[in-house]
Amino acid sequence: MPELPEVETMRRGVDCVVGSRIDSIERPPCPRKPISIKPAFGKLRRRIVGQRIERTGRAGKRVVLWLESGDALLFEPRMTGLVLLVDPPTEEHLRLRLRLSGGKTKPRNPKELLYWDRRGLGNVHLLSAKAFQQAYGLQKLGPDALDISAEEFAERLGNSSRMIKVALLDQKAVAGIGNLYAAEILHVAGIHPERQCHRMSTKQWEALTAATHAVLAEAIKYEGSTLNDGTYRNALNKQGGYQNEHRVYNRAGQACPRCGGEILRKVHTQRSTFFCNRCQTKRGAILVAQVE
DNA sequence: CCCCAGTCCTGCGGGC
DNA sequence: TGCCCGCAGGACTGGG
Numbered sequence: 601m602p603e604l605p606e607v608e609t610m611r612r613g614v615d616c617v618v619g620s621r622i623d624s625i626e627r628p629p630c631p632r633k634p635i636s637i638k639p640a641f642g643k644l645r646r647r648i649v650g651q652r653i654e655r656t657g658r659a660g661k662r663v664v665l666w667l668e669s670g671d672a673l674l675f676e677p678r679m680t681g682l683v684l685l686v687d688p689p690t691e692e693h694l695r696l697r698l699r700l701s702g703g704k705t706k707p708r709n710p711k712e713l714l715y716w717d718r719r720g721l722g723n724v725h726l727l728s729a730k731a732f733q734q735a736y737g738l739q740k741l742g743p744d745a746l747d748i749s750a751e752e753f754a755e756r757l758g759n760s761s762r763m764i765k766v767a768l769l770d771q772k773a774v775a776g777i778g779n780l781y782a783a784e785i786l787h788v789a790g791i792h793p794e795r796q797c798h799r800m801s802t803k804q805w806e807a808l809t810a811a812t813h814a815v816l817a818e819a820i821k822y823e824g825s826t827l828n829d830g831t832y833r834n835a836l837n838k839q840g841g842y843q844n845e846h847r848v849y850n851r852a853g854q855a856c857p858r859c860g861g862e863i864l865r866k867v868h869t870q871r872s873t874f875f876c877n878r879c880q881t882k883r884g885a886i887l888v889a890q891v892e
Numbered sequence: 893c894c895c896c897a898g899t900c901c902t903g904c905g906g907g908c
Numbered sequence: 909t910g911c912c913c914g915c916a917g918g919a920c921t922g923g924g
Contacts, residue, residue, distance in 0.1 A: 601917070633901080661918070678918040680902080693902095719901045721918065762895075771919080779917060829904070829916080869896065871917065 602677045603661060604745055604776030605819035606832050606840065610675075610683045611658045613835025617665070617685075617710055620703030621652050628694045635695045635715075636723035644726050648673060653703075659736045660744070660775035672732045674725045675715055681722030685835045688716040696724060718831060745776035746816055750802070750809040757797040764800065764808070765793030765873050777812070780825060780849045783874045785811045787848045787858075792882040793866075793873045818845070848874040 602610070625645050627634065637644060648667060657664035657672075663683050665673040675683050685708070688694050696715040703709060715724060727735060734740075743752050756773045757764075767773055768782040777785065786793050789811035791804055800808070819825065824840035826832045827850070832840055847857050852865035852874060861878030 603918085676918085678901090679916075681918090717901095718903075719918095721901050723919095760894085766895090769917090827916085831903095870898090872915090 601679055601778070601780065601825070601827060601832055602681065603778035603781050604658075604816055605781070605822075605842065606824035607661045607663060607677065607776075608658055608746075608820050609823045609834050609840065610677070611656050611663045614663065614665075614683055614685060614710075614713060615656045616704055616708055617653050617700060617713055618655055618704070619653065620700040620710065621650065622648050622667075622698055623701050624649060624699045626697045626699075628691070628697060630692065630695065632693075632720060635717055635720050637696075638723070638725045644724075647671060647726055648698075653700075658744075659732075660741050660771055661778070662736075664732075670729045672727045672729065674727065674732075676723050676725070677717065678719075678721040678723075680719040680831050681715065681717040682831075682833055682837075683835060684714040684716055684833070684837060685710045685712070686837050688714055689831075689833065689837065690716075690718075693718045693720075695720070695722075740772065742770075742772055742774040745774050745812050748774050748809065748812065750805040753809055754800070754802070754805045758800070758805075760797040762797055763794045763868060764791060764797055766869050767797050769871070774812075776816070779871050779873075780846075781815060781819065783849045784819075784847055785815045787856075787875060787880060788815055790880055792880045793868065793875050795882055818842070848876060850874065 627641060651667040651669055653665050654668050655666045657666060663675040694714060694716050698713045700710055700712055742756060757767050760767055765782055765786060768777045789807040791808060819842045822840060822842035823834050824832060825842040826839040827843060848863050851863045854863050856863055856876035856879060859879040861876045863874055864877050866873050
């Protein structure tokens with residue numbers, strides 16, 4: 601589930617590792633299939649041990665640690681991965697442990713950085729700066745959803761016949777939006793999820809852009825969404841709070857908080873979509889995006 | 893190129 | 909009480 605707000609919360613949580621040096625990396629004993637690590641563990645270890653962490657970043661739904669060598673160490677949590685500074689939820693799903701030294705003492709001086717992943721769909725990749733550009737440049741990964749403009753949105757998706765809900769999940773078009781926030785964003789924008797991209801008006805692209813920025817910024821403020829399975833945590837193993845603010849996600853059968861209509865669930869490209877059938881209109885009036 | 897179905901993975905909850 | 913199966917959705921692959 602981690603989407604942009606959760607990954608950005610993780611990044612902010614581990615930002616205090618900047619200035620630290622990586623003393624060692626270990627793979628804790630794990631009875632399960634190991635997560636994907638590239639390059640192979642031994643080579644990755646040789647390239648990162650002894651390196652100072654210069655800064656943190658985010659590439660779509662990946663946390664990036666930039667090393668003094670210029671290499672980028674990427675953590676991609678996919679569904680159930682966590683980047684942590686403290687003890688993980690369970691020992692058995694702990695996949696990597698980086699031991700750190702030096703670095704800042706405020707707000708805290710982390711001694712280790714952990715990668716934990718229950719389902720193990722996530723991965724850890726080390727890329728040179730050049731390889732990073734090739735893999736995550738604007739050709740491969742769209743503009744970040746926090747920054748994208750209405751013009752960029754329209755330029756990248758305006759000719760597509762896809763439904764807007766499906767297109768929002770395309771990381772090449774816009775980076776960072778997943779199934780949960782696509783539903784929330786479209787509800788705030790007042791746009792029906794089945795609206796085809798090439799039928800969207802300029803005003804709708806503007807409403808979509810405003811809703812995207814507003815919903816994601818609000819979700820970051822709440823430190824992301826921890827769903828019923830309780831998996832998602834920030835770097836200090838604390839739950840997010842945005843799940844209590846969801847307008848439509850996982851709320852099929854309940855009343856729309858804006859108009860009182862019934863929230864529906866439909867499946868598009870094998871993913872659940874939640875929306876209000878009354879105030880998210882396929883055509884007609886565009887509602888003003890309102891985020892409290 | 894564009895688009896979509898299938899795939900991986902684990903834990904949970906519904907049905908029986 | 910236990911078993912089975914469907915579902916959750918990140919990103920990638922292959923095929924139409």
